[in-house]
Amino acid sequence: MKKLNYPFTHEQVKDLKVGDMVLITGKLFTGRDAVHKRLHDGVKPPVDLTNQIIYHCGPVILQDKKTKVYKVTAAGPTTSIREEPYQADVMKDYGIVGVIGKGGMGPKTLKGCKDYGCVYFHAIGGAAQVLAEKIDSVDAVHWLDLGSPEAIWELSVTDFPVVVTMDAHGNSLHADVQASSEAALKKALE
Amino acid sequence: MAIKKKTNKKVLKSAKKPALKVAAKKSALNKKVVAKKITKKAPAKISKSAPKPDVSIISSLIELIKNTSAVLPDDVQKVILEALEREEKNTTAEYAMNIIKANIELAKKKSQPLCQDTGTVLFYISHPVGFDQIKFTSLIHKAVVKSTELGYLRQNSVDSLTGENSGMNVGPGHPSIHYHQHNKKLVEIRLMLKGGGCENVGAQYSLPHTPLDAGRDLDGVRKVILDAVFRAQGRGCGPGVLGICIGADRGAGYIESKEQLLRRLDDTNSVPELAILEKEIVETSNKLGIGPMGFGGKTTLLGCKIGVLNRLPASFFVSISYMCWAYRRQGIELGEKNQIKKWLY
Numbered sequence: 085m086k087k088l089n090y091p092f093t094h095e096q097v098k099d100l101k102v103g104d105m106v107l108i109t110g111k112l113f114t115g116r117d118a119v120h121k122r123l124h125d126g127v128k129p130p131v132d133l134t135n136q137i138i139y140h141c142g143p144v145i146l147q148d149k150k151t152k153v154y155k156v157t158a159a160g161p162t163t164s165i166r167e168e169p170y171q172a173d174v175m176k177d178y179g180i181v182g183v184i185g186k187g188g189m190g191p192k193t194l195k196g197c198k199d200y201g202c203v204y205f206h207a208i209g210g211a212a213q214v215l216a217e218k219i220d221s222v223d224a225v226h227w228l229d230l231g232s233p234e235a236i237w238e239l240s241v242t243d244f245p246v247v248v249t250m251d252a253h254g255n256s257l258h259a260d261v262q263a264s265s266e267a268a269l270k271k272a273l274e
Numbered sequence: 275m276a277i278k279k280k281t282n283k284k285v286l287k288s289a290k291k292p293a294l295k296v297a298a299k300k301s302a303l304n305k306k307v308v309a310k311k312i313t314k315k316a317p318a319k320i321s322k323s324a325p326k327p328d329v330s331i332i333s334s335l336i337e338l339i340k341n342t343s344a345v346l347p348d349d350v351q352k353v354i355l356e357a358l359e360r361e362e363k364n365t366t367a368e369y370a371m372n373i374i375k376a377n378i379e380l381a382k383k384k385s386q387p388l389c390q391d392t393g394t395v396l397f398y399i400s401h402p403v404g405f406d407q408i409k410f411t412s413l414i415h416k417a418v419v420k421s422t423e424l425g426y427l428r429q430n431s432v433d434s435l436t437g438e439n440s441g442m443n444v445g446p447g448h449p450s451i452h453y454h455q456h457n458k459k460l461v462e463i464r465l466m467l468k469g470g471g472c473e474n475v476g477a478q479y480s481l482p483h484t485p486l487d488a489g490r491d492l493d494g495v496r497k498v499i500l501d502a503v504f505r506a507q508g509r510g511c512g513p514g515v516l517g518i519c520i521g522a523d524r525g526a527g528y529i530e531s532k533e534q535l536l537r538r539l540d541d542t543n544s545v546p547e548l549a550i551l552e553k554e555i556v557e558t559s560n561k562l563g564i565g566p567m568g569f570g571g572k573t574t575l576l577g578c579k580i581g582v583l584n585r586l587p588a589s590f591f592v593s594i595s596y597m598c599w600a601y602r603r604q605g606i607e608l609g610e611k612n613q614i615k616k617w618l619y
Binding site: 118144146162209247260264 | 366370374376377387390430471487507508558561563567570598
């Protein structure tokens with residue numbers, strides 16, 4: 085088990101390799117479809133994303149009516165491949181060190197990881213409660229006009245569990261499993 | 275289609291038993307005590323004033339939604355634990371299955387959604403003749419809105435043209451409600467919460483399917499199912515369960531494929547050749563090595579359920595719905611007073 089602690093740097097994530105199980109401690113910014121589209125359209129992000137991690141997640145958030153404090157009640161990853169058209173450009177334009185999501189991403193993002201020193205972390209899809217437990221606080225929310233699941237939620241996390249499935253050196257576990265399962269499928273269909 | 279549109283405007287129930295007035299269950303969490311009291315016998319025909327919302331049904335529905343969202347049924351938990359045992363130690367596959375196991379336990383303990391994507395809210399209601407579907411639909415809507423406010427459901431319903439989120443989970447097509455009339459007197463309500471990730475990897479094939487050399491027979495069906503499993507990789511939050519319909523038109527095929535997911539995982543298909551195929555699909559899929567989350571590993575599928583409907587001579591569809599490991603389905607039978615009489619899974 086490896087650890088990745090805030091503040092994150094490109095040097096740190098370049099040391100990570102496909103298959104590494106990593107516990108992340110620090111800050112995460114949620115961002116999914118609408119956020120990526122808006123960033124890609126050139127709208128300036130409401131916060132500086134340099135050296136930050138974007139988490140593909142649409143959390144269930146409740147706000148305490150009296151104290152106005154936000155609480156995350158469920159926060160697992162959402163499918164990342166939908167951000168494939170945008171992700172590499174978001175890496176380039178905003179200087180992020182990595183993204184967390186599920187299901188993996190395609191060749192364009194893999195190239196982006198290599199070119200801009202980024203890593204793709206795979207969280208466990210559906211594990212909303214285990215992952216919500218790792219969130220210590222909701223520190224801010226931006227672009228709430230996109231709707232709660234689509235907004236940018238700024239989260240502080242401790243020991244957030246992920247697996248590196250695409251690294252900064254051009255390796256992708258998803259491409260490997262795709263290839264080996266394709267060979268197995270061919271055999272099964274013979 | 276199996277869905278009956280016939281409705282009966284008369285509230286037959288009120289004629290059968292005294293009208294009940296049940297105080298609203300303000301919070302299913304803990305805050306207020308549920309106060310049930312029978313106030314007075316209402317005359318049988320009070321249809322002039324609109325019938326009051328049946329708070330007892332609503333609270334039963336909220337309880338069903340809460341439970342479905344937070345607790346996996348036993349048959350699903352069992353196969354997940356078996357999958358965990360199967361994976362090799364210190365692999366990412368075992369790591370994933372361990373987190374899944376911990377998540378199931380934590381969600382149950384906290385009575386919170388297992389997965390933040392509380393999915394398409396799919397209701398399947400079996401009811402007797404004379405059941406008022408219009409009224410029941412409005413009660414379901416109320417229960418869904420309340421459950422969303424309480425955080426059992428995420429704000430998950432988006433206008434497809436404007437992108438606007440109603441914040442209530444009610445709108446055209448949402449929730450998805452399927453009524454079936456049956457000859458029994460009881461009302462059974464089944465609920466499935468099916469997330470978007472797994473819905474996106476569903477597939478429909480038209481046989482013959484030349485690229486796979488899949489013809490119009492069970493071997494062809496097998497080929498396209500395995501192809502769908504391969505194409506899904508880990509993107510549907512595997513290990514998953516397949517619901518499949520052979521035949522029908524495109525629309526009815528997908529509906530039936532989801533209804534197959536209402537079957538218990540440990541049941542046996544009554545059609546012997548389909549029982550064999552269901553088993554074989556699981557075994558072969560697990561040899562593809564896609565594994566939990568697509569990390570590689572020994573469990574790719576937890577189950578496979580196949581149904582058959584008639585088709586046109588010109589058509590041969592195989593419709594496949596993929597359900598993620600967070601296989602949230604539950605059901606209740608309503609009692610005399612519309613309380614939960616029995617859980618169905």
